[in-house]
């Protein structure tokens with residue numbers, strides 16, 4: 001099975017980034033010279049995704065506008081011979097109809113956001129990318145996962161070890177049998193446990209490949225940690241019914257949903273790009 005559809009939950013209010021996110025969606029804050037969301041979008045494109053579904057909320061239409069074709073802007077750039085700028089716009093172009101937007105009318109949790117896209121997913125396996133999690137890697141993370149999924153189909157989540165004091169920020173898994181270097185079975189997953197209750201220090205990171213079976217438990221709208229409808233709980237309830245794998249991706253993950261995480265990512269990406277590295281190094285030297 002090839003994964004063709006991806007959901008981007010972007011309905012959040014971005015309260016951790018206020019006041020920057022009072023009128024600008026947090027997904028549109030810049031990471032060097034692209035909005036945060038564009039990184040996950042390009043990652044999905046690289047993985048062969050053909051249908052892009054934004055689960056959005058009121059007042060955040062800048063998101064779908066950003067991924068629209070912008071013919072007028074392009075014609076102006078063409079007339080002014082601004083080739084690089086034109087290319088930068090073309091990089092994220094999709095064919096008409098490849099982007100859909102569904103609304104999540106109430107902030108009821110990640111599980112609910114995914115459930116809101118159920119009518120567009122129907123009976124296909126699909127990917128979910130949480131744009132706050134930006135992953136810098138040689139092979140885009142979702143592409144790595146799609147390759148692993150072809151060998152071991154089932155529910156799959158990206159995993160990463162985190163510090164004990166941070167386990168309560170994540171879905172934490174109980175790892176089972178190691179299938180190969182990067183893929184392992186998952187015996188359980190718990191949303192935001194206290195360190196004493198955590199089954200390990202292996203955290204779920206915001207990249208998922210999901211069976212459409214996930215909509216069955218999500219239909220129940222059961223509240224979990226923080227009173228929210230959790231994707232983690234729906235995944236846990238399918239253990240034993242749908243195979244469930246963790247994938248230890250190659251790459252470095254940044255939490256761009258926090259101020260310092262976004263700053264960290266800006267520094268790391270600026271230092272890793274040929275066109276910005278020297279200038280970024282010189283700026284950093286000033287503060288040593």
Ligand code: G1P
Nearest residue numbers: 110133169170171204205206232
């Ligand atoms: C969500 C998931 C959590 C996962 C995390 C990864 O939490 O619920 O299981 O570990 O993303 O970033 P959130 O960050 O939305 O609270």
